[in-house]
Amino acid sequence: MDIVIRPVEPGEHAELGEITAQAYLLDGLLDFGESDAYLGELRNVGKRAAAAEVLVAVENGAVLGGVTFVPGPGPMADTAGPGEAEIRMLAVARAGRGRGAGEALVRACVDRARATGGCVRIVLSTQRTMHSAHRIYERLGFTRTPERDWNPLPELDDITLITYELTL
Numbered sequence: 001m002d003i004v005i006r007p008v009e010p011g012e013h014a015e016l017g018e019i020t021a022q023a024y025l026l027d028g029l030l031d032f033g034e035s036d037a038y039l040g041e042l043r044n045v046g047k048r049a050a051a052a053e054v055l056v057a058v059e060n061g062a063v064l065g066g067v068t069f070v071p072g073p074g075p076m077a078d079t080a081g082p083g084e085a086e087i088r089m090l091a092v093a094r095a096g097r098g099r100g101a102g103e104a105l106v107r108a109c110v111d112r113a114r115a116t117g118g119c120v121r122i123v124l125s126t127q128r129t130m131h132s133a134h135r136i137y138e139r140l141g142f143t144r145t146p147e148r149d150w151n152p153l154p155e156l157d158d159i160t161l162i163t164y165e166l167t168l
Helices: 010-026 038-043 045-051 101-115 131-139
Strands: 004-007 053-059 062-070 084-092 121-126 162-167
Touching: 004 101, 010 038, 010 045, 010 053, 010 062, 010 084, 045 053, 045 062, 053 101, 062 101, 084 101, 101 121, 101 131, 121 131, 131 162
Parallel strands: 084 121
Antiparallel strands: 004 053, 053 062, 062 084, 121 162
16 A cells, blocks of 8 residues: 555644654654653644644554644744745654655655745755655755754754755
8 A cells, every 4th residue: 555645633643743752762863862852842743733734644544754844934934934835853653664654755745835825945954864864855856055054952062953955
């Protein structure tokens, strides 16, 4: 059966939140591990879904992963400016990796950005160590934008996120 990308359902919020949190934890992406404040944000799918569009990748009824599509500037945008959409919190459960779920989620975000009036570009921030995600972005035509790299915790020197964009 094929992977289906669709909006998350309220009954899947906790499951997707845990998939996202575990993906970040198990991949060593949270600087402070279990005590990282960002862990709560990763688990709070309801909050994201209230301010943006949260999509899931589902296969045979099982949620494999998800992503947050932010159609423009607003409470869920980190770097998106006018005319830009943003991809946030892409995560695929370890058991679901290598089957195309991550790429299908990114493609769905690109499709949504193209369908958003006035949107000319889609942007995202990622950690330097997220090499699998970088390969997906580059394969789909995203390019690095080092001039947009930023630090979500300016008081800490070593947490710089790198950025990509795709002109639509």
